[in-house]
Amino acid sequence: xxxxxxxxxxxxxxxxxxxxxxxxxxxAADYNAGGLCYGVVVSAGIARGRIVRIDASxxxxxxxxxxxxxxxxxxxxxxFNMSYKDxxxxxxxxxxxxxxxxxxxxxxxxxxxxAETFELARYAATLVNITYAADAHTTSLTGNLDKARPPxxxxxxxxxxxxxxxxxxxxxxxxxxxxxxxxxxxxxHNPMEMHATTVLYYxxxxxxxxxxxxxxxNTQSYVKSVFGLSGKKVKVLSPFVGGxxxxxxxxxxxxxxxxxxxxxxxRSVKVMLTRQQMFSFGFRPITQQSxxxxxxxxxxxxxxxxxxxxxxxxxxDYVENIVNWSGMLYHCKNVQQDYKLVSLDTYTPLDMRAxxxxxxxxxxxxxxxELAYKLHMDPLELRRINYSVEDGSMKxxxxxxxxxxxxxxxxxxxxxxKRNPRPGSMKNGHLLTGWGMATGMWDAMTVPARAKAxxxxxxxxxxxxxxxxxxxxTYTIMxxxxxxxxxxxxxxxxxxxxxxxxxFAYLEGGSATAASVGTAVQQACLQIRERLLSLxxxxxxxxxxxxxxxxITFADGKMYMSETPANFIHxxxxxxxxxxxxxxxxxxxxxxxxxxxxxxxxxxxAVFVEVQVDEELGSVKVSRVVSAVAAGRILNPxxxxxQIVGGIVWGISGALYEESVxxxxxxxxxxxxxxxxxxxxxxxxxxxxxxxxxxxDDVVNPLGVKGVGEIGQVGVAAAVxxxxxxxxxxxxxxxxxxxxxxx
Amino acid sequence: xxxxxxxxxxDQATHTITLxxxxxxxxxxxxxxxxxxxxxxxxxxxTGTKKGCDQGQCGxxxxxxxxxxxxxxxxxxxxxxxxxxxxxxxxxxxxxxxPLQQAFIDHDAFQCGYCxxxxxxxxxxxxxxxxxxxxEDIQELMSGNLCRCGAYTNIVAAVQQxxxxx
Ligand code: FES
Ligand code: FES
Numbered sequence: 005x006x007x008x009x010x011x012x013x014x015x016x017x018x019x020x021x022x023x024x025x026x027x028x029x030x031x032a033a034d035y036n037a038g039g040l041c042y043g044v045v046v047s048a049g050i051a052r053g054r055i056v057r058i059d060a061s062x063x064x065x066x067x068x069x070x071x072x073x074x075x076x077x078x079x080x081x082x083x084f085n086m087s088y089k090d091x092x093x094x095x096x097x098x099x100x101x102x103x104x105x106x107x108x109x110x111x112x113x114x115x116x117x118x119a120e121t122f123e124l125a126r127y128a129a130t131l132v133n134i135t136y137a138a139d140a141h142t143t144s145l146t147g148n149l150d151k152a153r154p155p156x157x158x159x160x161x162x163x164x165x166x167x168x169x170x171x172x173x174x175x176x177x178x179x180x181x182x183x184x185x186x187x188x189x190x191x192x193h194n195p196m197e198m199h200a201t202t203v204l205y206y207x208x209x210x211x212x213x214x215x216x217x218x219x220x221x222n223t224q225s226y227v228k229s230v231f232g233l234s235g236k237k238v239k240v241l242s243p244f245v246g247g248x249x250x251x252x253x254x255x256x257x258x259x260x261x262x263x264x265x266x267x268x269x270x271r272s273v274k275v276m277l278t279r280q281q282m283f284s285f286g287f288r289p290i291t292q293q294s295x296x297x298x299x300x301x302x303x304x305x306x307x308x309x310x311x312x313x314x315x316x317x318x319x320x321d322y323v324e325n326i327v328n329w330s331g332m333l334y335h336c337k338n339v340q341q342d343y344k345l346v347s348l349d350t351y352t353p354l355d356m357r358a359x360x361x362x363x364x365x366x367x368x369x370x371x372x373x374e375l376a377y378k379l380h381m382d383p384l385e386l387r388r389i390n391y392s393v394e395d396g397s398m399k400x401x402x403x404x405x406x407x408x409x410x411x412x413x414x415x416x417x418x419x420x421x422k423r424n425p426r427p428g429s430m431k432n433g434h435l436l437t438g439w440g441m442a443t444g445m446w447d448a449m450t451v452p453a454r455a456k457a458x459x460x461x462x463x464x465x466x467x468x469x470x471x472x473x474x475x476x477x478t479y480t481i482m483x484x485x486x487x488x489x490x491x492x493x494x495x496x497x498x499x500x501x502x503x504x505x506x507x508f509a510y511l512e513g514g515s516a517t518a519a520s521v522g523t524a525v526q527q528a529c530l531q532i533r534e535r536l537l538s539l540x541x542x543x544x545x546x547x548x549x550x551x552x553x554x555x556i557t558f559a560d561g562k563m564y565m566s567e568t569p570a571n572f573i574h575x576x577x578x579x580x581x582x583x584x585x586x587x588x589x590x591x592x593x594x595x596x597x598x599x600x601x602x603x604x605x606x607x608x609x610a611v612f613v614e615v616q617v618d619e620e621l622g623s624v625k626v627s628r629v630v631s632a633v634a635a636g637r638i639l640n641p642x643x644x645x646x647q648i649v650g651g652i653v654w655g656i657s658g659a660l661y662e663e664s665v666x667x668x669x670x671x672x673x674x675x676x677x678x679x680x681x682x683x684x685x686x687x688x689x690x691x692x693x694x695x696x697x698x699x700x701d702d703v704v705n706p707l708g709v710k711g712v713g714e715i716g717q718v719g720v721a722a723a724v725x726x727x728x729x730x731x732x733x734x735x736x737x738x739x740x741x742x743x744x745x746x747x
Numbered sequence: 748x749x750x751x752x753x754x755x756x757x758d759q760a761t762h763t764i765t766l767x768x769x770x771x772x773x774x775x776x777x778x779x780x781x782x783x784x785x786x787x788x789x790x791x792x793x794t795g796t797k798k799g800c801d802q803g804q805c806g807x808x809x810x811x812x813x814x815x816x817x818x819x820x821x822x823x824x825x826x827x828x829x830x831x832x833x834x835x836x837x838x839x840x841x842x843x844x845x846p847l848q849q850a851f852i853d854h855d856a857f858q859c860g861y862c863x864x865x866x867x868x869x870x871x872x873x874x875x876x877x878x879x880x881x882x883e884d885i886q887e888l889m890s891g892n893l894c895r896c897g898a899y900t901n902i903v904a905a906v907q908q909x910x911x912x913x
Pocket of ligand 2: 196246247475856857858859860861862863893894895896897898
């Protein structure tokens with residue numbers, strides 16, 4: 005027994021790598037069909053008001069323009085609000101495209117032009133003449149803080165802020181305090197692939213929808229309920245997604261538009277949004293947050309107050325966990341939290357990579373740095389002193405928490421002990437170097453997922469689940485899990501996803517997929533093992549007859565007697581000898597809720613950052629990042645590292661570059677393109693080192709996996725801001741830290 | 748506002764051009780306002796080349812025209828009549844990956860893969876140019892290709908590895 009089929013924890017190359025480097029990987033807009041026509045969306049030019057007149061006659065006169073859909077000619081769609089609800093919908097009245105003359109936010113889609121060619125549709129869209137009656141709009145959060153109110157209703161995963169102890173009293177009694185306010189503007193996900201949907205229409209009225217989505221089942225149920233179609237008529241496929249980061253958690257309007265046009269025109273239709281229109285739906289909400297920390301002179305935290313006010317739309321209450329982290333990350337008896345919303349004339353915000361934590365932990369970790377300076381204490385030491393072994397908000401121990409190891413390993417690697425705390429102490433000409441650090445934290449969630457597996461007589465295994473791979477590596481890690489569990493060479497295993505006919509999986513998001521779908525895949529393969537053993541017992545004179553599954557090892561495409569490995573049988577021979585074509589199973593893992601309920605389940609990180617600030621220009625370069633991550637078992641250090649690095653790039657981006665700038669005069673995000681909405685380019689990103697610290701966890705799931713999609717980003721912006729303070733002595737409390745703020 | 752209401756005379760506007768893409772000549776009857784990117788994706792139906800902005804800001808649409816990298820969304824197809832074009836589909840030869848393609852896989856130089864065809868074509872163009880000497884040169888000269896997944900460090904490692912072997 006060589007056991008060459010152990011893959012979990014190995015840096016396996018992506019199984020979809022070949023498809024991605026050759027152009028074979030097909031994304032939503034890459035499908036075509038005879039008679040395909042193109043839809044181009046017309047966006048509203050005002051932020052609030054009414055459409056008085058919409059004149060599409062000039063567009064419709066063009067030969068090759070099939071239809072211009074507007075609220076005036078779209079009818080017969082679902083009545084009830086429920087029908088427009090999707091798996092990630094916040095509470096409220098969900099938006100209905102093209103069904104009202106009211107304009108509720110700038111860039112609201114108000115017409116869809118469908119034509120024979122893309123060029124014609126694009127041109128015809130410019131001919132649609134709309135007259136508006138504009139109303140006054142409200143888009144400023146800071147100008148409307150007095151309208152802040154508690155959120156209405158609930159959203160999956162939202163935890164109500166909770167108080168404990170007596171903040172006021174403890175804060176007054178504290179020897180050293182800090183009281184600060186941070187602000188950050190909106191950010192849009194901007195995946196490289198603009199949202200697109202291609203709908204293929206068939207004569208019998210059924211459709212195949214290629215959608216950019218983080219959940220094919222979400223797309224399917226939305227289409228079914230809004231258009232009143234049966235599941236049989238709607239096939240949804242999404243094998244490749246060109247990034248999403250949360251933007252595809254909700255069905256976006258290109259889906260609605262493409263399906264509408266296909267059904268009405270009885271033709272295949274493709275709709276791709278423009279880059280400008282990528283700023284016309286969900287985003288990370290504009291947020292202002294205040295933190296008050298009180299400590300004794302020894303650094304021990306006595307009181308924490310964390311209050312946040314975020315913007316939402318007029319029709320839905322988007323909520324995220326911003327302040328909750330302050331009740332969890334450090335040991336503190338007196339905690340006060342508050343979270344409120346202000347309704348603005350924008351679209352509803354949307355989960356964006358590590359929603360809530362990216363914002364709230366930024367505030368907390370900057371405030372901790374400010375407190376450390378007031379205490380004349382090393383910022384890392386302050387974190388150590390207040391280390392918490394339990395989640396103080398729930399009074400539960402962590403299922404595992406190797407954060408102390410993260411601090412130690414990252415600090416050592418970074419060289420933190422050599423830091424002179426004095427701001428501006430590392431100066432070379434006009435370049436100021438600064439070192440900052442922060443802690444990161446995210447949830448280790450499990451969501452419902454099922455998987456099916458089929459082992460066939462040719463020795464091949466096919467496993468599937470209706471999950472997604474948005475660049476996260478789902479294809480690869482699921483293939484690894486399946487191959488190792490059944491002991492098959494990895495190239496004998498195929499993992500399928502992004503197909504609504506596969507077994508149920510929840511949306512891909514929140515770093516929950518590896519744990520949730522991974523467990524389902526593992527369980528399906530374990531069930532196949534059982535079935536193979538019982539088949540093997542049917543073989544005449546079977547040496548396996550008396551054995552139980554615990555006495556068997558699966559490896560190298562064979563089933564071995566563990567005690568006497570010289571006795572084995574090839575897995576495919578089991579099927580041949582028993583005249584079985586295939587073994588099929590479907591698994592539905594049920595987490596051990598009673599065991600899990602006793603624990604808090606989270607991932608942690610410690611991130612150390614070096615910046616170089618040009619004193620004369622105010623420009624900032626992040627020259628070095630070391631991040632140590634405790635996220636349970638790492639299934640694939642190669643793809644997991646990429647996830648963390650990507651998260652760090654996002655953290656740098658949030659700290660220094662990204663902001664959707666609202667022009668309040670027009671109520672519109674004005675920098676709605678890649679030239680003006682800055683994200684890092686290649687030259688902006690320098691040395692990044694990732695350390696995965698060992699963390700064993702048998703509570704979270706049988707694989708011990710906690711997920712790595714979000715944790716890489718959390719805390720990074722704070723570490724950058726803290727490093728900038730160390731370099732310059734300037735506390736910049738609103739993101740992004742652009743050069744004008746440093747001059 | 749003055750608006751053109753008369754139908755566009757599609758036939759009059761159509762030009763016949765030849766694009767040689769990945770060594771195969773395609774004769775296209777195409778209107779002058781069709782971008783090279785849309786010509787490749789929608790008319791020739793080679794969809795490996797991606798659209799990430801349609802306005803020259805992201806590099807996802809990078810292809811090689813006569814060996815030089817360009818943003819195909821900023822070029823009209825009719826301007827390239829007779830040109831020799833390589834897209835991502837033509838980078839591997841006879842099923843054997845180009846060293847850069849293999850290096851991208853080995854270094855995990857992508858996540859979602861959407862920017863990857865552009866990155867690889869751009870990197871081939873960069874190597875053809877022969878200007879990049881240092882790692883910083885590669886970073887600078889690859890900065891026209893955005894990667895929202897943030898795979899930059901791995902992209903640089905992949906390009907550097909191939910460059911060093913040349
Ligand atoms: S699509 Fe051409 S540069 Fe973005
Ligand atoms: S790999 Fe996703 S944008 Fe580059």
